[in-house]
Structure formats: structure tokens, C-alpha cells
Amino acid sequence: MRDFSTWKPWAKRDGPGIHSVNLEIKPGVILGLIGPNGAGKSTLMRAICGLYDSDGFNKSSSSRRFGIGYMPEQVRWEGRVSVRNSLRTIAMMRDKYVDIDDIIRKVGLSSKSENYLDDLSQGMRQRLSLACALLGDPKILVMDEPLNGLDPLAQRAFCNLLKDLASKGVAIVISSHQVTDLETLVDRIALLHHGQLLIEGTLPNVRKKLELDADSGIVEMICSVTGISPEDISLDLSNDDLLPFKQIGVEEE
Amino acid sequence: MSAYSLGWHIMKERMSAGRMLVIWPLLAMFILFSSWGLSDPKANLPADLVIDSAYDVMFASTAFIVFSATMGAVLISFDGVSRDRLSGVLEIKLSQPISRSVYARALLIGHWGAIFAPVLLLNIISLGIIWYRLDDLPSIEELFIHTLATGLLLLWYTLIQLLASSWAKDLGSSIAVGLGVWMIFTLLWLVLTTVTAGLFGVGVENLNSAEYIEIEAIMDLFSPNGVYHHLLELPLDDIDRGVSPMIASLAAILWSIIPLQLFIRRIERMIP
Numbered sequence: 001m002r003d004f005s006t007w008k009p010w011a012k013r014d015g016p017g018i019h020s021v022n023l024e025i026k027p028g029v030i031l032g033l034i035g036p037n038g039a040g041k042s043t044l045m046r047a048i049c050g051l052y053d054s055d056g057f058n059k060s061s062s063s064r065r066f067g068i069g070y071m072p073e074q075v076r077w078e079g080r081v082s083v084r085n086s087l088r089t090i091a092m093m094r095d096k097y098v099d100i101d102d103i104i105r106k107v108g109l110s111s112k113s114e115n116y117l118d119d120l121s122q123g124m125r126q127r128l129s130l131a132c133a134l135l136g137d138p139k140i141l142v143m144d145e146p147l148n149g150l151d152p153l154a155q156r157a158f159c160n161l162l163k164d165l166a167s168k169g170v171a172i173v174i175s176s177h178q179v180t181d182l183e184t185l186v187d188r189i190a191l192l193h194h195g196q197l198l199i200e201g202t203l204p205n206v207r208k209k210l211e212l213d214a215d216s217g218i219v220e221m222i223c224s225v226t227g228i229s230p231e232d233i234s235l236d237l238s239n240d241d242l243l244p245f246k247q248i249g250v251e252e253e
Numbered sequence: 254m255s256a257y258s259l260g261w262h263i264m265k266e267r268m269s270a271g272r273m274l275v276i277w278p279l280l281a282m283f284i285l286f287s288s289w290g291l292s293d294p295k296a297n298l299p300a301d302l303v304i305d306s307a308y309d310v311m312f313a314s315t316a317f318i319v320f321s322a323t324m325g326a327v328l329i330s331f332d333g334v335s336r337d338r339l340s341g342v343l344e345i346k347l348s349q350p351i352s353r354s355v356y357a358r359a360l361l362i363g364h365w366g367a368i369f370a371p372v373l374l375l376n377i378i379s380l381g382i383i384w385y386r387l388d389d390l391p392s393i394e395e396l397f398i399h400t401l402a403t404g405l406l407l408l409w410y411t412l413i414q415l416l417a418s419s420w421a422k423d424l425g426s427s428i429a430v431g432l433g434v435w436m437i438f439t440l441l442w443l444v445l446t447t448v449t450a451g452l453f454g455v456g457v458e459n460l461n462s463a464e465y466i467e468i469e470a471i472m473d474l475f476s477p478n479g480v481y482h483h484l485l486e487l488p489l490d491d492i493d494r495g496v497s498p499m500i501a502s503l504a505a506i507l508w509s510i511i512p513l514q515l516f517i518r519r520i521e522r523m524i525p
Contacts, residue, residue: 049348051525062352070348075341080271089266092259093349093356132345 018044018054020196025140025171030162032186033175034218036226040195041175042073045142048173066095069138073145077117077125084113087131094136107131108157122149130158140171147178159185179218189218191225198225256358259351263363267329268370276325280371283321287314288379292386307380307389311399312485314379318403319439319478322372323410327431330364330414334520335427338419343525357520361513365411369404376403395488402484405505409477410435412512419519438476446472470494474504 018040025031025048033041047054049070050061057064077086084100091098104113107127112120120128126149133141141162147155159181166172166187176182182189183203190200199206207216210224223229267273290296292310304310337343347353376399384390391399414431421427437445446469447457455464473479474496483501486492 046344051344051348062350065348065350068348070345072341072344075345076339077342078340079336080269081266085266089259089262090345090349092262093346093351095350129345136350 018047018195021056021192023190023197023200025173027139027169027171028166029188030166030172030174030186032182032189032218033173033192034179034182034189034222035192036222039192041192042144043195044192045070045144045173045175048140049142067139069133069135069141071129071133071141071143071146074148075125075129077120077128079117081117082114083109083117083120083128086117086128087135090132091135096136098135103131103134106134106161108154123151123154126150127154138170140173141165143172143174145176146174147176147181155181183217189221191221193222193225256355256362259356259359260362260366263359264366264370267363267367270329272328273367273371276328276368277371279321280325280375283317284314284372284375284379285382287317288382289386292383294387306391307383307387308391308395308399308488310383310387311376311379311391311395312489315399315403315481315485318372319406319481322368322403322407323435323439323478325372326365326368326407326410327414327428327435329367330411331418331428331431332424333360333364333415334419335421335424338525339423341525343523347523347525353521353523354517357517360415360520361408361411361516364415365404365408368411369407372403372407373400376400392488398484398487402481402505405484405509406477406481409480409508409512412509412516413477416512416516416519419516419523438478442472442476442478467495470496474500477508480504480508 021044023031033044035041043052046052047057048064049068050064051070053061079086084104087100087104091100101110101113104110107130109124109127109131112124117125117128126146130143130146133143147158150158155178162172162174162185174182174186186203188200188202189206191198191206199209201209204214206221207214210221212220212224288310291298291304291313292307296304298304298313304313334343337346346356380390380396413434414427417430417434418427421430447460449472450457450465450468453468455468456462457465459465460469470483473483480501483494483496484505486494487498487501
């Protein structure tokens with residue numbers, strides 16, 4: 001039954017949100033955010049990039065935006081605007097000189113720089129999103145599912161580029177469902193579930209904390225914290241079927 | 254980065270958009286043809302309209318600007334925010350270090366400039382037509398008021414449409430809101446005015462009665478088209494509808510400030 005005393009159809013209903021996240025982003029380290037759908041990975045990334053005014057950061061949302069390059073998930077670039085012009089528009093929003101040609105070359109879009117956005121393939125659109133994230137030499141790169149839509153060669157080139165940037169001291173936060181690539185790419189992982197950070201550390205360290213075998217991968221880690229047996233995984237598994245919260249190191253009653 | 258330089262860049266992008274192929278002929282037909290037709294000394298105009306000076310032609314042809322240029326503002330701005338929001342590009346733009354209020358102003362300048370620049374150019378050409386047909390030109394003061402009022406009218410419609418675009422969850426609802434507002438102010442305002450006049454006990458059988466004109470003038474203050482005409486009437490000595498120039502100017506300022514503040518607040522608080 002609906003309680004009409006508090007029923008406000010005009011009021012915005014907040015989602016579950018992010019809480020209990022204590023995360024340090026270190027220079028030169030590639031951090032992989034993992035967790036089931038709806039765990040809060042994208043929300044956390046947006047909060048890091050200053051898109052939300054969230055509590056708990058040591059810098060305000062506006063000052064965070066100066067040093068961060070953000071690549072959201074699946075941007076559908078479209079319109080009769082050239083790649084170069086789109087990039088120039090975004091570059092104008094940074095208070096810094098940007099060598100657009102260099103960025104275009106770095107992401108492999110030199111031959112498409114005068115093409116209209118409508119004519120780009122999904123892989124090329126991903127490269128353009130990456131180019132936007134690289135504008136202004138950010139100290140932190142935040143990337144939500146960056147490998148989607150890229151062919152295997154481009155994925156490898158992409159991973160190489162990220163490793164190269166990390167070796168130059170750029171901190172990288174990445175989320176991806178392509179677990180095989182992620183396992184070889186990241187230095188540390190952070191496991192999110194129901195908006196909470198459950199565990200964070202290097203892969204061997206996390207395996208040890210979760211009491212998993214040395215060859216177990218990210219899927220086993222997610223299963224371990226969400227309470228699903230790997231044999232029971234199916235597409236009709238709803239979010240409610242997952243354990244609401246399981247704190248590592250705390251005995252459940 | 255200033256709002257002007259980013260706005261200039263957005264304006265250039267908007268002016269090269271495919272929809273300008275529709276907007277340019279629409280504006281040219283309405284603005285140039287109305288100037289040509291209304292400046293014909295042999296023209297037989299309805300409602301005993303007498304046109305005997307260049308400014309009279311410009312004043313009468315604003316009826317066509319209200320139809321075409323405001324529609325152009327809606328067509329240019331309806332996806333000003335919503336398209337970027339739907340495609341995910343807005344996430345990238347709002348994650349840049351630029352202040353959101355500067356970005357909001359740049360969006361406004363870009364979209365407004367993309368419709369005002371063609372209208373201004375066509376108005377200059379129509380001045381040539383009027384001069385050729387009537388051998389008369391408006392005074393500097395008249396020209397200034399006409400240009401300022403037209404610029405403000407387009408600013409108000411651009412602001413309303415950008416606000417609708419920022420609220421809308423999809424392109425369809427954005428253009429529906431924009432066209433709805435355009436229809437209310439352009440086509441239905443007369444009906445609203447007569448209903449209001451009727452509610453106040455003013456007979457609507459004679460739309461030229463002093464009481465009705467007074468109600469109409471007050472109602473016009475609540476519509477961008479009405480305020481536009483109040484501003485255009487400022488240089489005309491023979492028109493007095495009971496609204497002082499100060500009230501008309503105040504209405505113009507409020508029509509500029511309130512939607513602008515709403516739009517800036519909307520962009521500042523927007524979650525892409």
C-alpha cells in the first residue's frame with residue numbers, strides 16, 4: 001500500500017549510491033575497479049572525476065577536474081562535426097595549451113581527423129573518447145569500460161599505451177568486464193559491491209584475503225564476495241540474489 | 254577560457270550544421286520578402302495599417318521575424334544540451350576544468366549567435382531593399398532599438414529552448430516543449446489575452462477598444478513576443494498602450510535575467 005502522507009511524485013529518488021569507500025590513487029599505479037553490474041563502479045568513477053559533489057575527497061570537485069582525464073563508457077559521438085573540431089571544443093574547456101595533432105596521432109586517428117563524427121566506427125569513437133581523456137596531460141586517468149568496441153589489436157595497443165602512461169607516473173583507474181585483459185594490465189584491484197569497497201590490493205594479496213587459489217581470476221573473486229557459487233551463475237540472476245554485504249575478515253552471524 | 258571564445262566556437266559549429274540549410278531559406282523568405290512587400294508604396298495592407306517610413310516597414314515586418322527567427326532559435330537549440338547528454342559527450346564536457354557557469358554562458362552565446370547572425374545579416378540586406386523601394390532609411394536610434402529588441406527576443410527563445418533541452422530526457426520531449434512554448438507565445442497568446450480580458454469584464458467584441466488594448470498591453474509583458482513589440486514601439490510617437498518605457502524595459506531585463514539564472518543553475522547542478 002502506498003503511504004500518501006509521504007508520497008511526493010515530484011521528488012527525486014536517490015539511488016543506492018556509494019558509501020564506505022576508502023581508496024588511495026597512487027602515481028604510476030593501474031587500479032582496476034571490479035564488481036558485478038550495479039556495484040557502483042561508474043558512479044565512483046564519476047565522483048572521482050568531479051561530476052558529482054561528493055563528501056570525503058581531499059579536493060573539491062572543481063579542483064579535481066584540473067588533473068583528471070575521464071573516458072566514460074560508450075560515448076556515441078555523432079553529428080556533422082569533424083574529429084579535430086570536436087576535440088578542439090573539448091580542449092578549449094581546459095585552461096592549458098593542447099597539441100591536438102599530437103593527441104590525434106597518439107590515439108591513431110590521424111587518417112580520420114577530418115572525418116565527420118557520423119562516419120566513425122565504434123572503435124574510432126572509443127579512440128576519440130580516449131583522446132579527450134588525454135587532453136592536458138592529466139595526472140590521473142579514469143576510464144570506464146575503455147576496451148569495449150575495440151578490435152583485439154587496438155585493445156593490445158590500448159593496454160600498451162596505458163602501461164606506458166603508468167610508467168611515466170600517471171595514475172590510472174580502469175573498470176572493465178574484459179577480465180582477461182584486466183588481469184594482465186592492472187597492478188592493484190578494488191572490489192566493489194552494493195556501493196561499498198570490499199577489498200583492495202594486489203591480485204595475489206586479494207586472492208590470499210579471499211582464501212582463493214593462486215590461479216583463480218576476477219570472476220572467482222566476484223563470486224566469493226557476492227556469495228554466488230561459480231556453477232550457479234546465470235543471466236536471470238538478479239541483484240537481489242547477491243549477498244547485500246559481506247565484509248572481509250568479519251565473521252557473519 | 255572565456256565564455257565568449259568558447260561560445261564563438263560553438264556558434265561556428267552550429268552554423269555549419271545541416272539544419273541551417275532549412276533555417277537560412279526560411280529566414281530569407283520571411284525577412285527579405287516581407288521587407289520587399291511591405292515597402293511597396295502601392296501595397297494594400299489590412300487593419301488600416303499605414304506605412305510611410307522605413308521604420309514603419311521594419312516594425313511591420315517584425316511580425317514575420319516573430320514567426321521565422323524564433324522558430325529558427327527553437328530549431329537550433331532544441332538539442333543544445335540533450336543531444337550531448339544522451340550520447341554521453343556531456344559527461345566528457347562536464348568533467349573538464351571549465352566552470353559550469355562559464356560553460357552555460359558559452360552554450361547560450363553559441364546558440365544565440367547562430368540564429369542572431371543570419372537574422373542580423375538579412376536585416377541589413379532588408380535595409381537596402383527598403384532604401385531602394387522607399388528611398389528612406391531609419392534613424393540610428395530606430396535601428397539600434399530594432400536590433401537590440403530582435404537580439405533580445407532571440408535570446409529569450411534560445412534560453413527557453415536550452416532550458417527545455419537541459420530538462421528533457423530525450424530529443425523528442427525537448428523539441429515538444431520548445432514548440433509548445435513557441436506556439437503558446439506566437440499563436441495562442443491572443444486567445445489567452447481575450448480570455449483574460451473576458452474574465453476582467455472587458456468586452457472582446459471590439460478588439461480596438463481602449464480597455465481591451467490596455468489589458469493586451471499588460472498581458473504582453475508576460476510574453477517574449479509582447480515585450481518585443483513593447484520595445485519596438487518605443488520610437489513610435491503615435492502608439493501609446495499605457496505601458497511606460499520603463500516598465501517595458503524592466504520586463505525585458507526580467508525576461509533576460511530569470512531564464513539565464515535558471516539555465517546557469519540547471520547546468521551547475523546537472524548530473525549527466
